[in-house]
Structures are given as C-alpha cells and as structure tokens.
Amino acid sequence: MEHQEEYNWTIEAKTSLFDLKFSEVWAYRDLLWLLVRRDFVSFYKQTILGPLWFFIQPLFTTIIFTFIFGNLAGISTDGLPKPLFYMAGITAWNYFADCLTKTSTVFRDNAGIFGKVYFPRLIMPLSIVVSNLVRFGVQMILFLIMMGYYYFTGANFNISWAISLFPVVVILMALLGLGTGMIISALTTKYRDLAFLVGFGVQLLMYATTVIYPLSEAVKKYPAYAWIIEYNPMTPIIETFRYGFLGEGSFSWGGFGYATLVTLLLLIFGTVIFNKVERNFVDTV
Amino acid sequence: MSKIAIKAENLSKAYQLGQIGTGTISRDLERWYARLRGKEDPFLRIGESNDQYSKSESNVVWSLRDISFEIEQGDAVGIIGRNGAGKSTLLKILSKVTAPTTGKISGKGRIASLLEVGTGFHPELSGRENIFLNGAILGMRKKEIQRKLEEIVDFAGIERYLDTPVKRYSSGMYVRLAFAVAAHLESEILIVDEVLAVGDAEFQKKCLGKMGEVSKGEGRTVLFVSHNMASVEQLCKKGIYLSNGKIKNADNINVIIDDYLNCENANTSSYESKVDKKDGNFLKIDLFEESGKKGNVFFNDTKPYLLIKYQLNEDVNNFNVGIIVSNSLNANIYSSADTDLNPSLTSLKKSGTYYVRVPLSVLNLNNGNYKITLLMGIINTTLFDEVSLDFTIQNNNYLNTGHRGGILLNIVKWDYLPK
Numbered sequence: 266m267e268h269q270e271e272y273n274w275t276i277e278a279k280t281s282l283f284d285l286k287f288s289e290v291w292a293y294r295d296l297l298w299l300l301v302r303r304d305f306v307s308f309y310k311q312t313i314l315g316p317l318w319f320f321i322q323p324l325f326t327t328i329i330f331t332f333i334f335g336n337l338a339g340i341s342t343d344g345l346p347k348p349l350f351y352m353a354g355i356t357a358w359n360y361f362a363d364c365l366t367k368t369s370t371v372f373r374d375n376a377g378i379f380g381k382v383y384f385p386r387l388i389m390p391l392s393i394v395v396s397n398l399v400r401f402g403v404q405m406i407l408f409l410i411m412m413g414y415y416y417f418t419g420a421n422f423n424i425s426w427a428i429s430l431f432p433v434v435v436i437l438m439a440l441l442g443l444g445t446g447m448i449i450s451a452l453t454t455k456y457r458d459l460a461f462l463v464g465f466g467v468q469l470l471m472y473a474t475t476v477i478y479p480l481s482e483a484v485k486k487y488p489a490y491a492w493i494i495e496y497n498p499m500t501p502i503i504e505t506f507r508y509g510f511l512g513e514g515s516f517s518w519g520g521f522g523y524a525t526l527v528t529l530l531l532l533i534f535g536t537v538i539f540n541k542v543e544r545n546f547v548d549t550v
Numbered sequence: 551m552s553k554i555a556i557k558a559e560n561l562s563k564a565y566q567l568g569q570i571g572t573g574t575i576s577r578d579l580e581r582w583y584a585r586l587r588g589k590e591d592p593f594l595r596i597g598e599s600n601d602q603y604s605k606s607e608s609n610v611v612w613s614l615r616d617i618s619f620e621i622e623q624g625d626a627v628g629i630i631g632r633n634g635a636g637k638s639t640l641l642k643i644l645s646k647v648t649a650p651t652t653g654k655i656s657g658k659g660r661i662a663s664l665l666e667v668g669t670g671f672h673p674e675l676s677g678r679e680n681i682f683l684n685g686a687i688l689g690m691r692k693k694e695i696q697r698k699l700e701e702i703v704d705f706a707g708i709e710r711y712l713d714t715p716v717k718r719y720s721s722g723m724y725v726r727l728a729f730a731v732a733a734h735l736e737s738e739i740l741i742v743d744e745v746l747a748v749g750d751a752e753f754q755k756k757c758l759g760k761m762g763e764v765s766k767g768e769g770r771t772v773l774f775v776s777h778n779m780a781s782v783e784q785l786c787k788k789g790i791y792l793s794n795g796k797i798k799n800a801d802n803i804n805v806i807i808d809d810y811l812n813c814e815n816a817n818t819s820s821y822e823s824k825v826d827k828k829d830g831n832f833l834k835i836d837l838f839e840e841s842g843k844k845g846n847v848f849f850n851d852t853k854p855y856l857l858i859k860y861q862l863n864e865d866v867n868n869f870n871v872g873i874i875v876s877n878s879l880n881a882n883i884y885s886s887a888d889t890d891l892n893p894s895l896t897s898l899k900k901s902g903t904y905y906v907r908v909p910l911s912v913l914n915l916n917n918g919n920y921k922i923t924l925l926m927g928i929i930n931t932t933l934f935d936e937v938s939l940d941f942t943i944q945n946n947n948y949l950n951t952g953h954r955g956g957i958l959l960n961i962v963k964w965d966y967l968p969k
Contacts, residue, residue, distance in 0.1 A: 272557070272656035276646060296686035303683055307674040310715075381666040382687055383646035456575065544649040547642075548565060 285540055289385040296384060300392035305399055319403040323359060327352045334477045343479040343513040346420045349411055350511070354476035356408050357506045360401040361438045361499060362467050367393045368446025369463050372454050372546050379547060386543040387536070390447055394439045401435070412510065427509035427516055433525075434506050441498060441528045447535035451542040455549045474499045479507075480515040495520070498527040553658070555623040555739060555771040556644070561653035563614040563639050613639040615795045616653070621788075623658070623738075626762070626772040628786035628803055630779070630810050635792040637775045641665060641743055644773065659738025659771075662688055666743070668728030673717035677708055677727055680716050684731045698734045705760070706730035726753055733760045739771045740764055744778075758785055779807050779878055779919060804917070811919050811942045819846030821937050830862040831935040832924060833903070837910070846941040850915050850959060856908040860926060860935075862901045868931070869899045873908060874923045877957060883920070884911065889929075896929065915943045916959040 309315040327348050334340050335347035342350035368390045372379065375389055415422065453460045474497055475483065484491040494500050501520035508514035614636045621627055629637050642648050644655065645663030670687040671680050681702055685695040695702075703709050706726040708719070716724060742761065762785055764770050776782050782789070782803065789806030791799040799809050821835040839845050840852040848854045860871065872887035888906060889895045910922070919942050927933040 273658055274661075275654055275656040276643060276650065277654045278650050278652045293686070293689070295690075295692040296683075299683045299686045299692075303672050303675060303679070306679070307672055310674040378670050378687065380647060381669040382663065384687055384689060455578075547648045 280544070282537055282541060285536055286385055286387070290387050290391070293384050293388050297388050297392050297395065300388070301396045301399065304392070304396035316403060319400050320407050323352065323355050323404050323407060326355050330355070330477060340478045341482050343481065345422055345511050345513050346415050349415050349420070349422065350479075350507070351477065352408050352411055353507045353510060354503055356401070356404045357434075357438060357503050358471055358474065358476045358499070359404065360397060360435075361442045361502075362471070363397045363400070364394050364439055364442025365446045365449075366463060366467055367397065368443055369449035369453065370460065371446070371450045372542070373450075373457075373460075376547070387539065390443055390450075390539070393446075394443050398435070398439065408510075423512040424510060425508055425512045427505055429509075430505055430521075431509055434502055434509070437502050437524060437528050438499075440532045441502070441524075444528065444531035444533075444535035447539040448531065451535075451538040454542055454546040470497070470499075473497050475503050475507075479513070480504055484515075498524040500524075553623045554620050555625070555659065556619075556621040556655065556657040556773075558617055558619050558655045559653055561614055561617040561640075561643065561655060562612060562651050563636075563643060563648070564610050564612050564651045566610055612795050614643075614650075617792075617795075617797055619790060619797060619800055621771060621773070623771055624769040625788055626774065626786040628782035628789040628806070629773060629775045629792060630777075630782060630789060630806065631792035631798075636795040637792055638665075638743060639795075640792070641741055641773065641775060645741055657739065660689065660736075661739045661741060662732060662735040662737035663741035664729075664732045664743065665741070667725050667732065671716055671724070671728065674715050676715055677703075677712045677719070681727070681731055684728065685735070688732060688735050689737075690735055694736065702727075702730045702734050705733065705756075722753070729753075729757055733757070733764070737770065739773070741773045743775050761785055779811070783807055808942075808944065819939065819941070820844065821939060826861075826863075827935055829864065829866070829932070829934045830860065830901075830926065832858065832860045832926065832937050834859040835924060835937060835939060837922075837939060837941060846939070847944055848910075848912055848941060850912050850943050852912070854910045854912060854941075856910055856922070858906045858908060858924065859903065860906075861903045862899060864901050865898055866928060867898050868896050868929045869927070870896065870929055871906065871924070871926045874925070875910075876921050876923065878919045878921075880921075881957075883915070883957070886911075910941075912943055914958045914960055916956055918943055 309318060312318060314321075330351040331347045335342065335351070367374075371389050371393065379386065412422075449459055449463055471477075473494055475494065480491075480494065480500060483494050501517070501524040504514040505516050505521055506514075508516040617636075617640070629640065631637050639648075641663065642665065643650050645661060645665060647663075647665070668684065670684055672683065675683065678699075681699065682692065682695050686692065703712060706723070706729075708723050708727055711719060711723065716727070719727070740761070758781055761772055761774070764772060772785070774782060774785055786803045789799075789801065789803040790797060791806045791810050793813070798813075799806055801809075819837050821832065823831055823833050834857075836844055836857045837846045838855050838857065839848060840854060856873070858871065862869070870887045870889040872885060874885040875883045877883060886908070888908075919940065922939045922941065924937045924939070925933060926935050
C-alpha cells in the first residue's frame with residue numbers, strides 16, 4: 266500500500282508560466298526594505314556631501330540643457346521658465362531611466378548572490394525601483410524648491426488639477442521601467458547583445474520623449490513623424506507630470522489610458538518572462 | 551516510523567559546455583523548435599555522463615543523471631564524491647538556485663542553505679546591518695533576527711566590532727559572523743557546502759559542533775558536503791556517495807566512507823617512476839599486507855610493509871631515505887628513516903640500485919585514510935625525490951569496541967583497585 270507523504274514544497278523541472286510566487290515575495294518583504302536601505306546607505310558612505318549628491322546630477326543637467334537646448338538651439342518650452350521646464354522633464358525621466366537600466370542588468374549584477382542563495386528573484390528589481398524612488402523623492406524636493414523660487418519671482422506657471430494624478434504618474438513610471446527592464450534582463454542572460462543597446466538606447470529614447478521639448482512643439486514642426494513620440498508611452502506620462510505641476514502640456518485621457526495599458530502589458534509580460542528565466546539563468550549568465 | 555524530509559525522483563541536470571556566442575544561437579533555435587512541436591530536446595539526448603577527465607564529442611554533460619533518494623527527518627547526511635561528481639549541483643538544485651533539467655524533489659519544511667558564507671554581505675555596512683541583511687537574504691524575518699541578534703553576535707565573537715563596516719574585519723571575523731547568521735536560522739533542513747574550509751581550526755570545531763547540535767538536538771535534517779572525511783564522519787549518520795552524476799552507494803556513513811576511499815585510492819597503492827632524475831630517484835614502491843599480498847587497505851592489528859627500489863646516480867655522503875605517515879588532515883603521525891637504527895649508513899654510499907623493506911607501523915591507528923610520503927636525499931640539504939602513497943586503515947572491530955573517534959585506537963584494560 267502506498268503511503269502518501271505530506272510535502273510542502275516541490276522543485277520540478279518545469280513549472281507553470283503563471284506561477285509568479287507573489288506569496289513568497291510577500292514573505293520576503295523585510296529583505297526588500299533592507300536592500301533599499303543598503304542601497305541608500307552605501308551610496309553616500311565615505312562621501313562628504315552625502316545625500317546631497319542626489320541633487321547635483323539633475324541640477325547640472327538642468328543648467329546644461331538650459332544653455333544648449335533652451336538658449337543655443339532655442340527650442341520652445343511652452344512659455345514656461347526654461348530651468349523649471351527641463352527640471353520637470355529630467356526628474357521624471359531620470360526615475361524611469363534609472364529603473365530601466367538598473368533592472369535590465371539585475372541578473373548580471375547579482376549573479377554572485379543569485380548563484381549561492383535562493384530568495385524570490387523578483388525582490389531584486391522591486392528593491393531597485395523602491396530605492397530609486399528614494400532618489401526620485403529627493404530630486405522632487407529640489408524641483409519643488411525651484412518651483413517655489415519661480416513662484417515668488419513671479420514666473421508664469423500654475424498648478425493644475427492634474428497634480429492629483431501625481432501618485433499614478435510615479436507608479437506608471439516605476440512599473441514601465443520595471444517591466445521593460447525585466448524583459449531586457451531576461452533576454453540578456455544568455456546573449457548579452459541587447460545590453461549594449463540599452464546603454465545608448467535609453468539616452469536616445471530620451472530624445473523621442475518630451476523631455477527637452479513640449480509635445481505641442483513636435484506636433485507643430487513634424488506633423489508626419491510626431492506619432493512616434495505620441496506612441497512612446499513615456500510621453501503622456503511626462504506630459505501629465507508637467508501639466509500637473511506647471512499647468513502647461515498636452516494632457517489627454519486617451520494618451521494617459523494608452524500609457525497605462527502599455528505599462529500593464531509590459532509589466533505582465535516582463536514578470537512572466539523574468540520568472541521563467543530566473544530558474545535557470547545561473548547556468549548561462 | 552520516521553518521516554521523509556526530502557525525496558528526490560529521477561533528478562537530472564544537464565550543463566552546456568563551451569562558450570556561448572554567435573555559434574550557439576542556431577542550436578538554441580533548434581531546441582526551441584523541437585520544444586514547440588512537443589518533442590524531446592535533441593541536444594540532451596546525446597549528452598553523456600560527467601567524467602571531467604575524459605574528452606568527448608558532445609558538449610552537453612549530465613552533471614546529475616537520474617538520481618533518486620530519500621532522506622529521513624532528523625538525519626545528518628554526508629554527500630561525498632570526487633570533484634565533479636555532482637555534489638554541488640545537487641546542493642544547488644536543493645537550494646533552488648538552479649532548476650533541474652528533469653525530475654522532481656519534494657520535501658517538508660524550510661530549507662536554509664549555506665553554499666557560501668557571507669552571501670550578500672556589503673563591505674560598507676556595519677556588522678549589525680549585515681546581520682540583518684544576510685539574515686533576510688537567507689529568509690529570516692526582521693523580528694526573528696532581532697530576537698537572535700545577541701546569540702549571533704556572541705557566537706561570532708565580534709561584539710566590539712558590531713558597528714564597524716565589515717570591510718575592516720579580518721577574514722576570520724568575516725567568516726565567523728557569516729556562519730553565525732546562517733547557523734541561527736530556524737529551518738527544518740540545513741544544507742552546507744564546504745564552507746568550513748575557511749576559518750581557524752577552533753572555529754571549524756565550533757561550527758561542526760553547532761551543526762551536530764542542530765541535527766541531533768533539534769531534530770533538523772542536515773545535508774553536508776565535504777572532502778574532509780574526518781568531519782563528515784564526525785557529523786553525519788548516513789552518506790550518499792556520488793560518482794559521475796550517479797549515486798554509487800547510499801548507506802551508513804562508515805560504509806560509504808570506506809567504499810569511497812577504496813574506490814578513489816585504488817590507484818595510489820603503488821608507484822613506478824617514469825622519468826629519471828639527476829641525482830637519483832625512487833624506481834618502484836609497493837605496499838604489501840602482512841601475508842605478502844599487494845594492497846593498501848590494512849587492519850590495524852596486522853603488520854603491513856613497504857618495498858622500495860631506488861637508484862643513486864653518483865656516490866654520495868650523508869644520504870638517507872625516509873617516510874612520513876600523515877592522516878587525512880595532513881597531521882604527521884610519525885616519521886622514520888633508514889639511518890635511524892643504522893647510523894653508519896650516512897657514510898659514503900655508492901651509486902647503484904637499492905632494495906629496502908620497511909615495516910609500516912599501523913598498530914593503534916584508527917579507521918581512516920592515511921598518506922605515506924617517501925623522501926630521499928642528502929640530509930638537511932638536497933631533496934632528490936619525493937613520492938606519496940595512500941593507504942586506508944580498517945579496524946576489524948576487534949574487542950567489539952565499535953567505532954571510536956580520535957587518531958589512535960587504543961584499547962587497554964582498566965583495573966579497578968581494591969579500596
């Protein structure tokens with residue numbers, strides 16, 4: 266007579282594509298916070314300026330952009346003060362770009378840990394998104410300070426109702442970066458070709474997003490090609506961000522809905538493919 | 551009835567050899583197409599067992615092939631085998647680091663695996679922060695770590711350095727801290743790879759003690775991989791002997807270790823030189839049982855001996871031949887030389903070929919694997935040649951002592967005295 270033992274785990278060669286182990290991720294939530302803390306603390310250990318370094322990169326980028334694109338090239342900023350316009354774009358774009366690039370190398374960067382101990386791999390990209398959120402938060406403070414400065418010097422901008430969409434905008438940026446990053450990370454474990462693309466691709470993608478110019482300007486100047494920019498899911502997100510805080514920008518529910526849909530699809534696809542690759546990547550990375 | 555903690559069924563793992571690059575993509579596409587049609591992976595079929603020492607045409611190897619076993623709850627199981635036998639692969643699959651190619655493992659209870667100490671330690675963070683981080687990576691909740699913090703710090707003995715970044719730690723402190731975290735993880739199954747190789751002897755003993763405590767006292771299941779037979783024997787009750795990705799034997803640990811040593815040492819019971827050295831060298835060395843039969847497995851109440859044939863190419867002064875017998879931990883047990891009881895041998899020795907018979911003192915040696923190192927040369931000056939042979943002592947359990955630990959097996963009569 267066969268005696269059926271009660272097992273509470275099994276390791277098998279093949280598992281269902283949609284077994285995403287979210288309950289496991291939840292069980293490891295403490296690890297998520299500790300990793301975020303590690304990233305934050307180790308970032309400014311042994312520096313003099315400490316977390317102030319979070320300010321310096323967007324600040325200098327804004328100054329350079331103001332000179333080159335604003336003054337030298339003379340690209341319109343929808344009538345907004347130039348530094349404020351660029352700062353809004355850079356702050357939002359940086360968050361997305363950081364999430365994307367860091368997530369896309371998550372398997373390679375963590376091969377050492379992943380090869381020696383098991384924990385739900387999804388924790389790693391999630392921790393990246395959350396630690397970048399800390400950074401984003403610090404940069405938002407800088408942006409708000411700048412807004413305050415321009416407000417008191419009487420510059421022409423006003424906060425619109427769309428600012429209430431801010432939490433959604435942040436979540437969308439995070440998830441879009443996460444989803445795309447996970448897809449790339451899964452595709453680069455065996456063949457690393459795509460990793461090269463990400464390096465400069467993200468930089469180029471910035472120019473296909475409305476970071477240094479408003480959408481209205483692109484539509485006006487290149488009506489035939491503006492659809493490329495419009496179909497970029499980051500465009501409606503940044504436009505909404507700018508419209509919310511500065512009152513200028515092309516916001517439409519259609520565009521916003523489109524960005525949400527694309528984000529969710531990429532996220533679902535990314536999670537599934539990430540989980541599939543995660544099981545065996547140690548052998549090929 | 552004891553319960554099964556881990557059960558593996560037909561477990562296999564294939565690895566791809568060689569570089570991954572432009573050349574491998576066509577094969578990947580072929581595999582993918584085969585899978586799409588629901589067929590077997592065409593490249594896995596031609597794979598062969600993992601004998602690292604032989605060349606082969608196929609570039610897929612089976613690191614593990616159709617392994618099935620059951621491990622009972624509370625057992626300490628030693629997994630032994632030569633390098634590349636599949637031990638680490640098995641542990642990796644068990645710790646879910648990589649998935650098996652085919653087959654399945656089921657089990658009961660949380661697994662803590664220690665394939666490496668200090669995984670995820672961040673050099674910039676303090677000892678305290680790393681305890682939390684490492685503990686969480688191993689699957690502990692924050693509260694759990696908090697509760698055990700004192701115990702961990704105490705075990706590692708790093709209290710003074712708790713708030714110093716671990717990059718300032720000595721390597722010994724680093725390892726102690728890392729092991730301490732892992733050892734205090736509350737899990738039903740503990741998997742340990744050869745992590746104890748680092749750290750000083752005292753700490754190794756402490757770790758082994760802790761692991762023994764874990765399996766005996768707390769009824770946890772322990773899987774332990776090591777090349778150090780002494781620690782495997784000390785810690786484990788049962789053993790699995792892997793060879794070329796298959797289970798060669800699974801039994802009580804003593805049986806397994808004997809089996810392993812017999813199989814792996816068969817080729818070092820004799821020596822024949824292939825090249826001549828400048829001043830002189832050993833030509834042929836054989837080990838014999840008391841009966842005169844060649845062999846290298848002896849009972850410790852017999853009188854085995856060595857026959858040595860060596861040559862000298864020139865006349866030399868102050869020449870001697872010696873042997874050193876050491877145990878598997880490389881501790882010298884005794885040494886002996888031809889000049890010991892015959893000092894006149896140190897005077898001029900003519901060139902030529904010599905034959906010597908050397909009795910091997912194995913009386914009182916405990917069960918285990920030993921090494922004889924043979925040396926010849928000019929005393930304290932030039933070493934002409936050095937050769938090592940292995941032998942194994944098997945106690946015939948005389949006097950019904952059962953198995954004893956220790957280097958020597960010393961059975962003496964104790965006399966109770968009248969008051």
